[in-house]
Amino acid sequence: MKSFAMLCVTALFSGALTAQDEVPAVVKDAFAGRFPGAQFVEWEDPEDDIYEVDFEQDGKDMMAKFDAAGNWVETEVEITETDLPAAVWQAVASQFSGYKIGKVETESTPERPVAYKLKLEQDGSEVKVTFSAEGEVLKKKEN
DSSP states (O other), rough: OOHHHHHHHHHHHHHHHHHHHHHHHHHHHHHHHSSSSSEEEEEOBBBBEEEEEEEETTEEEEEEETTTTSSSEEEEOOOOOSSOOHHHHHHHHHHSTTOOEEEEEEESSSSSSSSEEEEHHHHHHHHEEOOOSSSSEEEEOOO
16 A cells, blocks of 8 residues: 555656656746746646746745746736735625635736736635726636
8 A cells, every 4th residue: 555655656746847857948947037036846737838837936826837938928826815906806796796705816917917816606606707906807717
């Protein structure tokens, strides 16, 4: 039993190490330049030539994406409900009354400096909504 558990752990870590080794130097350099001092860096396997990295910086859990040329694509930062702008609170209260707020993140892209992604839950259903800082719904996905 111990051998099987050790095999599973080894397989898990070797997959993570493989993903780390496959990241082009230009992508790693772009990440290091944009997020100096990042800790606990873990690269995911690329999808459609987009490299995703999970890390911690300034005590916050973060995720960033870069294309194969090292261009920054997106950053997500976990925040708390209290960090939401008043306009987003008002939009949630008026458009999603009765929903409980789950995970909250900021999302930044080259086209949009900041948006707020919320996972909202009600009676076993879940909806993911992205709001502008002004409280406008930019994207909505029901699960």
